Every structure is written in structure tokens, then in C-alpha cells.
Amino acid sequence: MQISFKDRVYSNELKNFVNKEDKENTENKEILIVGWVQETRDFGNLKFIVLRDREGTVQICMKKKKTPDEILDKVKDLTKESVVYIRGNLSINAKAPNGYEIFPAEMNIISIANVPLPLDPSDKAEKADVTANIDTRLDNRFLDIRKKDVAAIFKLRSRVIDAGRKFLSSNKFIEIHSPKIISSASEGGTELFPIAYFDKEAFLAQSPQLYKQMLMAGGFDRVFETATYFRAESHDTTRHLNEITAFDCEMSFIDSENDVMDIIEGLMKTILKEAKDSEEAKILNKEISIPEKFPRLSYDECLQYLNEKNITIEWGGDIDTKCERIMGEVVKDKFGSELFFITKYPLKIKPFYTAPENFNANDKYSRAFDLEYKGVEISSGGQRVHIYDLLAERIKRCNLNPENFKFYLDAFKYGMPPHGGFGLGIERILMQMLDTTVREVILFPRDRHRLTP
Numbered sequence: 137m138q139i140s141f142k143d144r145v146y147s148n149e150l151k152n153f154v155n156k157e158d159k160e161n162t163e164n165k166e167i168l169i170v171g172w173v174q175e176t177r178d179f180g181n182l183k184f185i186v187l188r189d190r191e192g193t194v195q196i197c198m199k200k201k202k203t204p205d206e207i208l209d210k211v212k213d214l215t216k217e218s219v220v221y222i223r224g225n226l227s228i229n230a231k232a233p234n235g236y237e238i239f240p241a242e243m244n245i246i247s248i249a250n251v252p253l254p255l256d257p258s259d260k261a262e263k264a265d266v267t268a269n270i271d272t273r274l275d276n277r278f279l280d281i282r283k284k285d286v287a288a289i290f291k292l293r294s295r296v297i298d299a300g301r302k303f304l305s306s307n308k309f310i311e312i313h314s315p316k317i318i319s320s321a322s323e324g325g326t327e328l329f330p331i332a333y334f335d336k337e338a339f340l341a342q343s344p345q346l347y348k349q350m351l352m353a354g355g356f357d358r359v360f361e362t363a364t365y366f367r368a369e370s371h372d373t374t375r376h377l378n379e380i381t382a383f384d385c386e387m388s389f390i391d392s393e394n395d396v397m398d399i400i401e402g403l404m405k406t407i408l409k410e411a412k413d414s415e416e417a418k419i420l421n422k423e424i425s426i427p428e429k430f431p432r433l434s435y436d437e438c439l440q441y442l443n444e445k446n447i448t449i450e451w452g453g454d455i456d457t458k459c460e461r462i463m464g465e466v467v468k469d470k471f472g473s474e475l476f477f478i479t480k481y482p483l484k485i486k487p488f489y490t491a492p493e494n495f496n497a498n499d500k501y502s503r504a505f506d507l508e509y510k511g512v513e514i515s516s517g518g519q520r521v522h523i524y525d526l527l528a529e530r531i532k533r534c535n536l537n538p539e540n541f542k543f544y545l546d547a548f549k550y551g552m553p554p555h556g557g558f559g560l561g562i563e564r565i566l567m568q569m570l571d572t573t574v575r576e577v578i579l580f581p582r583d584r585h586r587l588t589p
């Protein structure tokens with residue numbers, strides 16, 4: 137007989153059918169449930185299956201005489217993590233988890249799981265950090281995400297992206313998709329992955345930067361992309377990957393980079409609020425704090441704070457990972473915030489499209505900023521150059537060839553409003569929020585050593 141999954145319910149929906157005052161009615165309700173066999177227990181005349189689906193678990197109870205023999209036979213061969221289809225009746229039982237269980241009337245084994253499992257996703261080994269090492273887990277990600285807390289990370293990721301998208305849409309940002317295959321003309325800075333593109337040289341895009349700026353000339357005013365960045369950087373750290381995801385935004389008619397920071401601040405507060413109140417934060421046992429205001433400290437002020445800690449950075453030098461961490465602690469102590477902006481970076485360490493403080497190529501400071509969360513950079517942004525001559529000059533001074541940027545520079549010749557934007561790494565948000573590493577918050581990480589699965 138052809139079976140159908142159409143009427144199936146999730147385990148967490150079963151409680152809707154339970155009415156302790158009306159036991160008879162509850163027990164007459166027929167239920168179809170499907171999922172993975174987390175555990176089987178055999179006490180001779182009494183057998184149990186703990187069935188797990190996306191939303192939780194439910195106990196299936198089988199008794200000699202009450203349960204059809206055919207089902208009791210099938211259970212004998214049932215291996216852990218097999219997929220089963222169970223049609224049965226709910227039964228109220230104070231001793232069962234949640235106070236109810238299912239007595240099966242029909243059972244189909246949909247897919248039998250091999251033995252042994254490369255990784256045990258059962259609830260007992262639920263915590264990601266106490267099970268197999270990360271490589272075994274990533275090699276068997278399909279099993280890894282059957283664990284409740286690992287699944288919670290990715291449900292939270294989905295929630296965060298959804299909240300961010302809603303915030304941006306409601307702030308009049310238009311969602312776009314820019315090309316990921318680009319010609320050699322790129323923004324410079326990080327390394328690019330070359331690809332074969334017919335008879336031409338091409339690369340994977342490191343960010344939508346040039347395209348979203350061109351859309352400002354197009355009059356789109358405010359755009360965003362949940363973008364993929366490809367970065368051929370060879371570092372091997374707990375916060376870098378070679379393929380990542382980011383909220384990438386650009387907005388026109390800004391008075392200064394402060395308007396852009398206002399948007400990130402609103403976006404991050406929305407995301408943090410959504411995460412704080414989520415079911416997943418409870419599962420992961422995470423307290424998420426939301427600062428009232430994100431302090432904005434200039435690069436020079438940061439150098440001064442670091443100096444007070446006996447760390448000297450020569451003006452124009454990078455605030456490296458260690459210094460970022462220390463600044464994170466300083467700001468937490470002084471302002472009570474886990475998030476803060478570093479503003480007014482030296483122009484010479486920022487990309488060509490960064491606006492000089494006073495729109496003069498000789499300016500010392502820029503209108504660029506970074507956003508830090510628990511001592512790690514999660515976003516870079518700023519006001520951009522919108523004046524053609526200044527931009528051409530900046531490209532030259534950054535030792536890039538203006539010829540390669542013709543398609544981009546042209547957009548600055550026919551009416552370009554003042555604008556700015558940012559890239560905000562989604563993995564960085566999640567890893568800092570959950571105090572974990574970048575590989576834990578992306579399903580299939582791409583790093584120096586990993587290209588599968």
C-alpha cells in the first residue's frame with residue numbers, strides 16, 4: 137500500500153491533541169508521526185522507541201497483545217537513527233515524558249540506518265563540545281545537526297537572517313543580488329580565487345562593493361544583499377573562512393558615516409533582541425545582552441586607551457587581533473557595552489573607495505569605521521567617495537590601475553549621490569553571540585583544508 141506523509145504532525149504539536157480532562161477523546165485521536173529512532177528499549181513484553189523529529193521527541197510504547205505482532209517483529213530489526221513512519225493513538229500516561237505517549241497501530245520502516253554510526257546524535261551526547269572532534273562532526277554534518285544544540289545554532293542563524301532582512305526591508309532597503317563571477321578588476325586588498333570562465337580570466341567576488349555603489353548612481357537609494365564573500369586568504373584561524381555570508385548594505389544621501397552606523401546599530405539591536413528571546417537561546421543556555429547605545433570611539437582614542445595598557449601602536453598601524461580583544465575589555469569595563477565602533481581610521485590603511493575625512497586626497501583621517509563585538513571585528517564600513525576626480529586619484533594612490541575600474545568609474549560621471557555602507561559578517565555575529573568559533577556556525581565550512589562535504 138502506498139503510504140502518504142500528508143497528515144503528519146511534528147512531535148511538539150502533539151500536546152495540542154492532549155486533553156487530560158477528556159481522556160477518551162484524546163485516546164481516540166489517530167496520529168501520524170515520522171522521524172528518526174533515537175533509542176529503542178526492550179523489556180520483553182514492553183518495548184519503547186524514542187522517536188525524534190525536527191521539533192523534539194516522543195515516546196512510542198508497544199505492549200504484547202495490545203500492539204500488532206507485525207510491529208513487534210519489525211522493532212527487533214530497528215537500528216538507531218533509522219527513519220520510521222508511525223500511525224497510532226495518543227495515550228495519556230503520567231510516567232511518560234511530557235505526560236503522553238503513542239501506541240502504534242501501523243509502522244513502516246522508511247529507511248534503515250547502518251551500524252555502527254560514525255557519530256552518535258542521541259540526546260545523551262547532545263552537547264557539541266563533548267562529542268567527537270570537529271573534523272568527524274563536519275565530515276558527518278548530516279548526523280551532527282541531528283543533535284538538538286547543533287540544530288539550535290542553525291535555527292538561530294535562520295532567525296537572525298530573517299530578523300535582519302525584515303529590519304532592512306522596513307527601513308526601505310531593496311534586496312539585490314550582485315554577480316559572484318567578476319573580471320580581474322576588483323577592489324584590491326584581499327586575494328581572489330581565480331576560476332575558468334570560457335577563454336577569459338575571472339574570479340569569485342570578494343564582496344558586492346563596486347556593484348552596490350553603482351546602484352547608488354542608479355537611484356536605488358538603499359540596497360542590501362545577504363551576500364556570499366569569497367576570500368582566498370590563507371589564514372587558519374577560529375574566525376576566518378574562505379567562503380562566508382554577510383549583510384551587505386549601501387545607502388545614499390547620508391550626512392556622514394554616522395548615519396550608516398545608526399543603521400548597523402538598529403540592525404544589530406533587532407538581531408540581538410530576536411536572538412535573546414528565542415527558543416534556541418534557551419536550548420543553548422545563552423544570555424544575550426543588548427547595549428542601549430554602541431559607543432563610538434575614534435582610532436586615536438583607541439590608541440590612547442591601549443597606551444594606558446602599555447601597548448604602543450604607531451599611528452597608522454593596524455589595531456590587531458590582540459589589541460581588538462583588549463579594547464573589547466576596556467569598553468566593556470568603561471561603558472558596559474559588548475559592542476562598539478572604532479571610527480576615523482587613518483586614510484592610508486583603508487581601501488580606495490573610502491571617503492577622506494574632508495574629501496581631500498591628502499586628508500590624514502577617513503570616514504571609515506569597524507564594529508567590534510566582544511573584541512572581534514564583525515563589520516567594516518564608512519562613507520564612500522562619490523566625487524569622480526577624487527575617486528580616480530584615490531585609485532592611483534592605492535597603486536591600482538584606473539583602466540580596470542572603467543565600468544565602475546563611469547557610474548560616478550553621471551550623477552552620484554553621497555553614500556556609504558557596510559559589510560556585516562553573519563558568521564562573526566553568531567560566533568560572538570554564542571562564544572564559539574566560526575566553524576560551529578556555518579553548515580559546511582570552506583577553509584584552507586576543507587572542500588568537502
Ligand code: ATP
Pocket residue numbers: 365367369375376377378380382513514515516559560561562563564574
Ligand atoms: P578581518 O580583518 O577580521 O580579517 P576584514 O577586515 O578583512 O576582516 P572586511 O573586508 O572588512 O573583512 O569584511 C567585512 C566583514 O565580513 C568583516 O567585518 C567580517 O565580519 C566578515 N569577514 C570578512 N572576511 C572574513 C573571513 N575570512 N571569515 C569570516 N568573516 C569574514
Ligand code: MG
Pocket residue numbers: 506513515516
Ligand atoms: Mg574589515
